Amino acid sequence: MTYTTYNLDNFSVPLPIAQAARTTAQKFANQQPTPEKAAQVRLNTLAVLVVNDYLQMMDIETNLSASDSWNPVMRLFADIADLAIPGFGSLECRPVGVLENTCAVPPETWEERIGYIVVQIDESLLEAKLLGFVDSVDTEELSLSKLKSPEAFIEHLAKLKLSSASKPVNLSQWFAGIFESSWQTVEALWNSQEPELAYGFRGPETFEQETSHRTETITRRAKLMDFGIQIADKPLMLIVELCPQANEKTHIRLQLHPTGKLNFLPPGVQLTVLDDSGAVFLEAQARSADNYIQLQFRGVTKEIFSVRVAFNDISITEQFVI
Template sequence: MTHTTQRVDDFGITLPITQAACKMAEKFAHQQPNSAKAEQVRLNTLAVWVVNEYLQFMEIPTNLKVSDSWNPIMQLCSNVADLEITSVGRLECRPVKLNEQACLIPPETWEDRIGYVVVQVDESLREAHILGFMRSVNNEFLPLHQLQPLEALIDRIAQLQASPAKALVNLSQWFIGQVDAGWQTVEALRELLDSRPNYAFRGSVTTEESFQSQTTKRAKLIDLGIQIAHQPLMLIVEISPEENQTSIRLQLHPTANQVYLPEGVKLTVLDESGAVFLEAQARSADNYIQLQFRGDIQEQFSVVISLDDMSVREQFII
């Protein structure tokens, strides 16, 4: 315990737990089926809230609402305490109690994280100590004496912010025939799938000739991995010019001889800040789902296809 206290004094930071934080934690806790799960969600929520307050103070933009830790379904099904840092990734904020010498890092949080912050929550729930940072883990218990100073977290975020972003798919270029790698016409992709019986496309998609000549449509296979093994989905992006804007229609279709989409698969549009703009979710007998919107030239957005804890993101600029 002495060693842990030494590290807090050396490079940790203490922040008050606000009434708003307590109210939100209690709200989430009351939605849980038993007292143990309620306590887990309560502490996770407080840890995320405190780290969010710290990053806001450091003028690092975050988005609580798109974090799994703020999703009631994910709270119930998983032990997650993630915080979405805008245009950077997800930071896991793990709580520990006073006198604990190691922090639990659930295996479901070992991937898709830019790092881990450990937060010691006071028993009175009046203050919390952000103890330190770890870039990666491969064990369920992280000894607190291994934590790095919070400066390492700030450096990590700055590094990721400065690194080259994933190439944006430029939709305006599609109008002049310049199409990004991986995107094909619906007809070409359908022929490719039909030539591979295990992946045959059975959906019904209207061809481009049925629309105005300026409409452009391209498709790409989306693989969500083991959740729907050997069943890639087809994402179709259709664009057409309008006065000072571009009309965009997204469709998600099944392949692999499947008539319907996997129940629960989501098609989500995020705006430039990472906030959810539009979302559709497949029901038990949907053979496709669709979203339609308009955007300005040079406007950026992301499309996320997700099922349970698996997701694929495509980034676009109009």
């Protein structure tokens, strides 16, 4: 067999594999039922940890505990190597050997990914290289010749951030199971802030509940609102719940919760709904012992509104269209 580098050495990023990474990878491998599955999990885990180290060096926030690859049930039943990037979604980190021309990309990783980074892992498990990046895949074998430089992923993140900031979140698509990457399940975000709970199962994005002898279908997603040191480096969680009503109306419930070890919202935190002109429509403010605040209203299809979370002199605004 002839090995072709495809000029990958021109932009690949060499990185050492830390002893701590090898220890974690072996721990996860030991939990698997067969030697083949153990080898798969070991390499997947190393790939994730190598990419995690790289992104941290680039000052890009990551969250291992919110990743499916850190869930023992998901590791057991799927071939996944994802790394959660708060505010963006999941990045798939696929391992390859030194003498491979293609990278295996299992079908279960084709959805809900913001991109794919290929990591070459030396047989000694001491060294790795970030070979490159692609933003999407539709085949189980990705040719290494199609990879862009790892730095292209940094540019890709910047484009995703600009794109998400320039258009409103489409709530009607949520009913069809289509969600923006920055809006995740409540359980996933809660587990990311509470590592000791990270072994819990993901909850459904859509569920039914009985209300006054009728069944209502509720769709729910959440996003972290990061105020940095203003709130002890613990983000707040904004939850949006949708319930379809008659005559193209939608019932919307907004809740703002503390995360981490915060039991209560900081007094003075405001949750505000603005109409399409920017005028205040509804507003709630946390008191000294509120563990959450909420607002409820109804809107019609194609109606535009904004939600603002504010504390002291900092505010974060999200725009929506029903």
